[in-house]
Amino acid sequence: MIELETRVKIPFLWGKTVFKKSNWSQINLIVGPNGSGKTLLAEKISQQFEAAGYSVKFLRADRNYSDQISILKDNEKIRLKIEKVLSSMFGKSITFIEDIDGTLIPIVENKAWNVEYMLEEAECHGLREIISLLVNLYDSTADDCLFIDEPELHLHPQFQTFFMNEIRKEVSHSQQRMFFLISHSPFYIDLRTPEELSGVIVCHINKAPTSIEELSEEDDALFRRFLPRFNTYHKQFFFSDNQIFVEGYTDQQMFTYLLTFIEDEYSAAGTGIIDVGGKDELGVFCKVCSLLGTNGRIITDLDSLFSGKLRDVANEDERVVGWLEKQKERQADFYSSIFSTKELAQEITFDKLIYRLERYLIKVSQELHEYCEKNPVPEKLQPLMEKLCQLREKHENAEAVDTYKTVMLQGVNKLDEELTALLSPATAATIPVIKNLAAFILAAAEAARIYILPRGCIEHYYTRTSIQYMPVSAKDRLFRNELEFIQDAHRKSVRKNYSELIEILEKAAGRN
Known part of the structure; x- marks a missing residue:
């Protein structure tokens, strides 16, 4: 953990609020939806690190690939390392020839077909991008802090994961070097320990960014159990305040289909329905959202009232506490x-x-x-x-x-x-x-954006079958029957038959 107190004000994005952060990880992620000010925030953070004596490099989204080639010419160690990576990943090697004006021209050799061609004229954006990223990553003498805007540009998910693993290797070799990734990709959300949550900064629309400075012992223990099950699909919520979490697969499918039938479907742009695999996991996601300051929403079954982590989290949520305080008189x-x-x-x-x-x-x-x-x-x-x-x-x-x-x-x-x-x-x-x-x-519970299905669970709202009480078996078969009806029915018929579910969904998807 690296300590440096930073204060950032961007009034036209989030008013008079000041973003403050003191504790930094070696790998920091700045995430959030489009228009939330991620790049502007990163620029101001980089300026404050530079003012504190750190050597800083900022790779922008419109970075010039050619600027990185000279490093390969001058640094044989980096060139050989990148050649090894390219050979292993693509079966290609890269060499350089000097033009008559002294500029360096990269030549790619495709070993499978024994063909050579000019990198800048014939190769895809992805290969050029990974070369550019690796040059700056492996050049450890050049900077203390490397900021990369949109490191996912032109990269297949497997190469995003590869690059993140390479960053981890570099961090393991240096206790001082820091990385800041400004990203829209869940493949860079690679959290392996609770401490790494402190390296995540979440930007929001019309609200100051939020992050976790420290975790309580209880939260630390909770996340140690949870993170191994935290997959790429779940990580969508880092990039939008409009994600809705549900317990399981059939809930996720049903609400996803019904999302297109809400009254103002454009108000739900950016909304995703994420199943987390159980009500206890819902409690964990609710806790993460609360700590990170994201406005996560939850739709859950009635039995969540009577046991599980979600009940505990709702009991401690400031929004619920505040709502109950207002209701006292x-x-x-x-x-x-x-x-x-x-x-x-x-x-x-x-x-x-x-x-x-x-x-x-x-x-x-x-x-x-x-x-x-x-x-x-x-x-x-x-x-x-x-x-x-x-x-x-x-x-x-x-x-x-x-x-x-x-x-x-x-x-x-x-x-x-x-x-x-x-x-x-x-x-x-x-x-x-x-x-x-x-x-x-x-x-x-709704004060904390937790919407509990008053009838029981989603199957009690189905129209093709009559389910009276929990628990419900054969959920997948029941859902398939329901789906066939939704796919064939007229929009007005769907809105009428599922009016209660759609009303709950509209409240959950609402941005206010």
Whole structure:
């Protein structure tokens, strides 16, 4: 880690806010969407490093390839190293002949066909670009800080990955040399340790750049477990504030198709739907977005309320805390009806609200089971009771299981009148309280751009099949049936059939 306090102001991009950063990695990445000021920020950072005594070189996106050729002529060590790389990667070698005016002309030999040709006239942009990058990378005596704008230009992803690996090799040989990559490519987001997150600067539209200066021990441990599963597909969110994270593959596919049916489809330009492989991973992405200052959005299943990292992250999120603080006076009567005087004297948190919801659901569940053990199960309640009994048989302490509590909440939302009719007056009186409390909790989660599907999971919004309660099996087959309908249906029909999902998607994709 290298310490140098930098302060950058660019008023026309982000107003009066000052970007500050003191801790720098040897490999630093400046990322973000087009028009967010990445290159301008890099230029100002490079000026401050230069003013601090560092030797700085800035390779711009419009860099001149010819400027790099003279280094190859003068430095045999670099030339031989690059020749070895080219031979291994392309089966080609490069040699130089001197023109009558003394300029150096690079000649490429294709060994496979024993053909020679002039590099600048016949070779593709990609080979010239990788030569240019490697010349500056291997010339370790030339600069302390190398800034490269758009190192992905003209490069196939495999060569972007190769160049990033070569940067790592150079860093391992020198403790002082630093690299700054201004990039749009996820192939350069090569984070192997939590410490390397401090080298990422995220630029935003109309907002000052953000970065992580340091991590808590808890966050460090979290990211050490998470980073090995952090693939190129996931890294899209570094380049846009408009990414939406979902739990799994079918959610990702369904929302991606529905994205084209939202009212103002152009407002969602740059939006991507990324599946992360589970609700705990959603919590990690939410945490990363929070630390980096990116406005990540999440659409998740109802059971996320009752367990997992996402619940913990939402509880600590400043936006949720602030939203609940603003609701304190407005919800005073409601709070006093569900919390004791002692509880009201303490802070009402997101987690406490969910805990209270769980208590109500368990009470309804217990009384419901007692009733059904002594009486015939009403027809409308049979699917609910069958699902709850299956979960009780499967789990020793079913009432503590997130799916069980989710099914119970689904039952309250669907069958409030039927449940009220058979419960005791005191417990029946909690049914509208449960519904109001659940809606209030979902609204609090939205303050952190976490959108929880109130019906349960995405399959409960399907139109080709009827799914009542979680968990849901054969998700892929159900999705395929739904997809066939979406692909054949008229736009108005899709918007009508999936109006609830599209409404949630519109809120998640909105930029405000």
